[in-house]
Amino acid sequence: MITGKNYIGRSLKAGGDKTHKTINPKLNLENPTAFYEATPDEVEEAVNLAWEAFKTYRNMPGSKRAAFLNAIADEILALGDELTTMFTTESGLPEGRAIGERGRTVNQLRSFADLIAEETWRDLTFDPAEPNREPLPKQDLRRTSVPLGPVVVFAASNFPLAFSTAGGDTASALAAGCPVIVKAHAMHSGTSELVASAVIKAAEKTGMPNGVFSNLTGRGRTVGQALVKHPKVKAVGFTGSISGGRTLFNLAAQREEPIPVFAEMGSINPVVITSNALEKRAEEIAQQYAGSITLGAGQFCTNPGLILTVESDLTNSFIETLAEKTTDLDAQCMLHPNIKKGYEEHGTLVASQSGTETVKKIEKVTGANDAASQICKVSGDEFLKNPKLHTEVFGPFSLVVSARDEAQLIEIINGLEGQLTGTIMAEKEDYPTLGPIVEALEYRVGRLVFNGVPTGVEVCPSMQHGGPYPASTDSRFTAVGTSAIKRWVRPVSYQSFPQELLPEALKN
Known part of the structure; x- marks a missing residue:
């Protein structure tokens, strides 16, 4: 009661x-x-x-x-x-x-x-005494938590x-x-x-x-x-x-x-998608990420709010597909009117920045606190010079950034604030060249995900849920x-x- x-x-x-x-x-x-x-x-x-x-x-x-x-x-x-x-x-x-x-x-x-x-969780350590050690005896030392x-x-x-x-x-x-x-x-x-x-x-x-x-x-x-x-x-x-x-x-x-x-x-959880991954399974990735972006009305700290790609016709097609699949999913109720208000304010802030384009957004929702899913896009040049584009939009929103090349993509990762997760969507043929991307993400995130989605946090000893500030x-x-x-x-x-x-x- x-x-x-x-x-x-x-x-x-x-x-x-x-x-x-x-x-x-x-x-x-x-x-x-x-x-x-x-x-x-x-x-x-x-x-x-x-x-x-x-x-x-x-x-x-x-x-x-x-x-x-x-x-x-x-x-x-x-x-x-x-x-x-x-x-x-x-x-x-x-x-x-x-x-x-x-x-x-x-x-x-x-x-x-x-x-x-x-009691082993206490990281117990034992260093026994060595009274006859030269030139000085060693004392018995034991440590616990x-x-x-x-x-x-x-x-x-x-x-x-x-x-x-x-x-x-x-x-x-x-x-x-x-x-x-x-x-x-x-x-x-x-x-x-x-x-x-x-x-x-x-x-x-x-x-x-x-x-x-x-x-x-x-x-x-x-x-x-x-x-x-x-x-x-x-x-x-x-x-x-x-x-x-x-x-x-x-x-x-x-x-x-x-x-x-x-x-x-806070975290916007960057996702890097290689050209080879888009060439082989663009639609599959779009479907997978539409589900992740909208899961729980996007109200997860691991929501994929930033997608990084290299500019190409294939990338442009993928962005359109992702936007279609994301906005095709039914709008969901957010946790509170204040949460919805914050979502709308932050989404408008990002979408209104110079060079940013709303690819697609749900135009009308039924419930008073339903969230209108939204996908935006921007160039790597614009993203690099505008910190407001790093804003976390807590809800079913993602910004897709098209970098000029892989060098600029790594520059973008290096310029990010600390994040909870970083994801790489890639193919086996990408493995020989992925080292710099993995290393760049490693220094910005607490958990690296390969060919998956960041939403969903397994409760187990190997899980790291945390990252550099402000994650x-x-x-x-x-x-x-x-x-x-x-x-x-x-x-x-x-x-x-x-x-x-x-x-x-x-x-x-």
């Missing part, structure tokens, strides 16, 4: 008078429940509870934390249709997406549970489950031994409260300390900024806009004790896959310690 209140540890509280309601984007109407914004006192209480919980939770064996994560997965599944209905009502996304995202959320939790069942402390997780607008309340950031932080305070996204506050109730039930069933998890709501930036500034908060996870992520990053850096902000932000604030880490746990720990060495005082995992 949705209450509209904040979970401060195990307690539901609503001490303030500021409220907001979520939107049903399909109907373009407010949903009935009013959600109470967390007050400064409630923020303070949640952080203090998390700090006290940390003293116990950080020392719990991995097997107990694993049981907690598995119990969260069980409780999320137990919410049944209530959760999927709330998900679709607040997001406008179809039921299939709700079920799929719920499955991914559950699988993430179970993956981290499996990981921490043993310890949790940072309470973590604030900002829920994402475009993934109400998998990147939100019990999503990858929360699962990895809890796995590491860090209590979590979630700042629920205002667009899906009801979904967040339901998932939060599942987390709290799991915490109670598995004997976790009160305060190991809290869920706070708030429409503006007041609650989030208060959390990031709090001295007992030790790290932040964020998925969203460049402006939002950068604001939090700056706040964290300005604290008396700066803390890490692991923010996944993320720290390209050394991933937000997806079990390696995401490394964001929430730091290394500690123990020198010449007696066995009795060592952490259990470092004992002989």
Whole structure:
């Protein structure tokens, strides 16, 4: 049952008078429940509870934390249709997406549970003493990783489950031994409260300390900024806009004790298509990318927003085919009126730049928040001299750039901001000459895709979901896959310690 209140540890509280309601984007109407914004006192209480919980939770064996994560997965599944209905009502996304995202959320939790069942994830190292070494004896040294402390997780607008309340950031932080305070996204506050109730039930069933998890709501930036500034908060996870992520990053850096902000932000995900690939399968690639560009109304951080080719008659024909196939697909509802507004504003900005041409755009949509798919094109010369053409258009939009030659194409890649992904569509005969393109992309992206689409992020140990700024604030880490746990720990060495005082995992 949705209450509209904040979970401060195990307690539901609503001490303030500021409220907001979520939107049903399909109907373009407010949903009935009013959600109470967390007050400064409630923020303070949640952080203090998390700090006290940390003293116990950080020392719990991995097997107990694993049981907690598995119990969260069980409780999320137990919410049944209530959760999927709330998900679709607040997001406008179809039921299939709700079920799929719920499955991914559950699988993430179970993956981290499996990981921490043993302590090897801590990157344990042992360097035994050599007392007789000349000219100086060597001390016994052992190293492990310890949790940072309470973590604030900002829920994402475009993934109400998998990147939100019990999503990858929360699962990895809890796995590491860090209590979590979630700042629920205002667009899906009801979904967040339901998932939060599942987390709290799991915490109670598995004997976790009160305060190991809290869920706070708030429409503006007041609650989030208060959390990031709090001295007992030790790290932040964020998925969203460049402006939002950068604001939090700056706040964290300005604290008396700066803390890490692991923010996944903007990306236009360049796709390089070779002439040989166009010659052999232009229509197939156009169909494949029309589906990728419009998937989920284009509301993915890995949406292919920039396609790079070398100018030719074949390229011109491909652009026309891509535009036809993209706009032939039905328009889809976007997550929120504000998301649609942003899509239209950014799409208009890019399309209005000098030398840019709209190849095709859906002229009329049915629903109030449906997105009109759009394909634009521009020359390599124009793209190189106009940074506005690098703007991320969050929705079913892609800009095709026709370079003069491969040298200019590489120049374009080298001039891009950091990206989450870079894709190469090529044939075997291209392999001997692809080295410079691969190398150029390697320095601009976190994940390289070959003959595929960037949309769709596999949750596995080898996944890298992050990249050079502004794709993320720290390209050394991933937000997806079990390696995401490394964001929430730091290394500690123990020198010449007696066995009795060592952490259990470092004992002989």
